[in-house]
Amino acid sequence: MSIDIDTARRVASLARIRVEEDALPELASEFNAVLGFIEQLTEVDVEGVEPMTSVTPQRLKRREDVVTDGDQQDKILKNAPDAREGFFAVPKVVE
Amino acid sequence: MTDLNKLTLAEARDGLRKGEFTSSDLTEACLTSIKAAQKLNAFVHDTSEQAREQAKAADARIAAGDAPNMCGLPIGVKDVFATKGQPTQAASKILDGFKPEYESTITTKLFDAGAVMLGKLNMDEFAMGSSNENSVYGPAVNPWKIDDRDLTPGGSSGGSAAAVAADLCLAATGTDTGGSIRQPAAFTGTVGIKPTYGRCSRWGVVAYASSLDQAGPMTKSVRDAAIMLEAMAGHDAKDSTSADLAVPDFEAMITGDIKGKKIGIAKEYRIDGISDEIAKLWDDGAAMLRDAGAEIVDVSLPHTQYALPAYYVIAPAEASSNLARYDGVRYGHRAQIDASEGIDDMYEKTRAEGFGREVQRRIMVGTYVLSAGFYDAYYNRARKVRTLIKRDFEQVFDSGVDAILAPTTPSAAFGIGEVTGKDPIEMYLNDVFTVTLNLAGLPGISVPTGLSSAGLPLGLQLIGRPWGEGDLLNIAHSLEQSAGFVSKPTKWW
Numbered sequence: 073m074s075i076d077i078d079t080a081r082r083v084a085s086l087a088r089i090r091v092e093e094d095a096l097p098e099l100a101s102e103f104n105a106v107l108g109f110i111e112q113l114t115e116v117d118v119e120g121v122e123p124m125t126s127v128t129p130q131r132l133k134r135r136e137d138v139v140t141d142g143d144q145q146d147k148i149l150k151n152a153p154d155a156r157e158g159f160f161a162v163p164k165v166v167e
Numbered sequence: 168m169t170d171l172n173k174l175t176l177a178e179a180r181d182g183l184r185k186g187e188f189t190s191s192d193l194t195e196a197c198l199t200s201i202k203a204a205q206k207l208n209a210f211v212h213d214t215s216e217q218a219r220e221q222a223k224a225a226d227a228r229i230a231a232g233d234a235p236n237m238c239g240l241p242i243g244v245k246d247v248f249a250t251k252g253q254p255t256q257a258a259s260k261i262l263d264g265f266k267p268e269y270e271s272t273i274t275t276k277l278f279d280a281g282a283v284m285l286g287k288l289n290m291d292e293f294a295m296g297s298s299n300e301n302s303v304y305g306p307a308v309n310p311w312k313i314d315d316r317d318l319t320p321g322g323s324s325g326g327s328a329a330a331v332a333a334d335l336c337l338a339a340t341g342t343d344t345g346g347s348i349r350q351p352a353a354f355t356g357t358v359g360i361k362p363t364y365g366r367c368s369r370w371g372v373v374a375y376a377s378s379l380d381q382a383g384p385m386t387k388s389v390r391d392a393a394i395m396l397e398a399m400a401g402h403d404a405k406d407s408t409s410a411d412l413a414v415p416d417f418e419a420m421i422t423g424d425i426k427g428k429k430i431g432i433a434k435e436y437r438i439d440g441i442s443d444e445i446a447k448l449w450d451d452g453a454a455m456l457r458d459a460g461a462e463i464v465d466v467s468l469p470h471t472q473y474a475l476p477a478y479y480v481i482a483p484a485e486a487s488s489n490l491a492r493y494d495g496v497r498y499g500h501r502a503q504i505d506a507s508e509g510i511d512d513m514y515e516k517t518r519a520e521g522f523g524r525e526v527q528r529r530i531m532v533g534t535y536v537l538s539a540g541f542y543d544a545y546y547n548r549a550r551k552v553r554t555l556i557k558r559d560f561e562q563v564f565d566s567g568v569d570a571i572l573a574p575t576t577p578s579a580a581f582g583i584g585e586v587t588g589k590d591p592i593e594m595y596l597n598d599v600f601t602v603t604l605n606l607a608g609l610p611g612i613s614v615p616t617g618l619s620s621a622g623l624p625l626g627l628q629l630i631g632r633p634w635g636e637g638d639l640l641n642i643a644h645s646l647e648q649s650a651g652f653v654s655k656p657t658k659w660w
Contacts, residue, residue, distance in 0.1 A: 088494070106532050116552050123547050124557065127557065128364055128408075128608055135404075150266075153500070
């Protein structure tokens with residue numbers, strides 16, 4: 073499996089990380105190094121093996137479906153790069 | 168009353184209770200040593216004001232006879248723990264300026280027990296790295312030195328390890344996703360334990376790979392690790408993976424008696440390229456445990472060689488999902504955009520500017536292995552291999568083995584800039600002995616047991632049964648006593 077420049081560009085876009093065109097070849101080559109390394113996993117016989125979902129055998133705890141938290145607008149907005157009138161402000165999304 | 172910063176947690180606790188000195192004395196001694204150690208770049212955020220207040224409050228508690236074990240003891244906190252009102256940025260530019268409105272469960276527990284926070288400690292960005300070189304603050308430096316070169320303290324908890332080894336604090340918190348507590352402990356001649364997955368709450372710990380991340384203490388002795396782990400551990404309703412189990416008195420479980428314990432030596436850990444020095448260290452460690460009354464047995468962990476590749480699928484996959492939250496909207500850095508650009512440009516530029524190179528690489532690898540068409544081939548296959556790796560350990564423990572002895576690292580500390588070439592795999596190999604435990608959720612501890620021929624510390628790792636930290640600490644204590652490692656770095660900073 074080899075990653076070409078188009079795949080590198082697509083992955084960067086899916087990850088929402090801007091990568092300039094001239095940096096794509098190096099990125100693709102780094103991907104190939106990592107993927108070459110993880111390729112070893114194909115040697116393992118995993119027939120009939122369940123994929124792990126939880127490392128310790130435990131059932132997630134249940135609780136009543138009630139409101140346990142809230143009324144923290146100020147705290148939640150405190151670290152926002154741009155907060156206005158009680159909201160997070162972002163560039164225009166809809167024309 | 169000089170050199171209070173050099174005390175262990177146990178010594179300082181006992182001295183405080185006897186009234187030989189105060190927490191304020193201890194705290195000032197540490198703050199002075201921190202100020203004089205700028206060259207180590209271990210402490211990256213100063214919380215001395217909070218430290219002095221906490222020390223004063225601790226002294227009042229001690230005077231009133233209400234002093235839990237950690238009361239009045241000054242520690243450093245890795246920058247990955249959310250600390251209320253104090254900078255918390257996991258060594259990333261993308262969290263520049265972030266000051267949480269809440270306190271992590273671990274620091275809450277430590278503060279409730281009376282611990283004093285001296286400052287925040289350097290680390291690899293988002294805990295991704297094995298040398299502390301991937302940090303927005305620049306690399307932390309190992310206090311150990313053998314020539315002109317600055318050595319790395321390991322990573323990702325490199326600042327924690329450097330600070331403890333250089334006596335800037337009595338102990339520090341760390342986190343371990345693939346070896347990030349144990350490898351830096353080995354590189355600096357200190358002790359570090361990664362508890363069983365679920366023993367310590369992850370709430371308020373900046374996430375890297377949630378199914379692997381565990382917090383633990385980094386200390387000057389095994390006894391100190393027991394004391395501090397007990398204060399950090401316990402069930403937390405705010406972390407659904409935290410185990411609802413009682414926390415034993417770990418320190419009381421250090422009895423010094425390991426007669427009849429079965430210690431496994433896994434043949435698969437005798438990898439190609441292991442140095443003679445590390446092989447001898449390992450043999451010596453086994454001999455020490457045998458002399459102390461343990462039985463040494465050969466065991467097999469057949470899927471060991473697949474642990475690192477499985478890790479480099481699972482950890483990036485979880486990271487790509489966890490780090491999706493850094494989008495320039497709710498906290499941290501936001502990139503400037505032109506009038507012609509939209510919200511996707513804002514996301515992409517923010518993440519390109521905010522994340523360092525290794526973090527970007529892992530996010531994108533994770534994105535790739537989770538993308539349509541590759542999910543089964545990579546991610547699901549890695550999760551199946553993870554099941555097999557865990558099964559290897561279960562079979563060994565079912566056969567009556569109490570702990571497994573292995574090297575912590577394939578080598579001693581290396582120089583800054585020496586392993587950051589074009590091939591990321593070279594750095595990843597540092598975690599070859601440590602990463603299997605994270606995949607299996609098991610506890611592991613690194614204990615310094617010797618010096619390399621060049622004069623750098625080397626550590627051995629003991630791997631325990633799930634929830635068996637008490638037994639593990641007892642065996643580690645025996646190894647520590649037999650090895651008698653007392654070397655300290657010579658002060659040059």
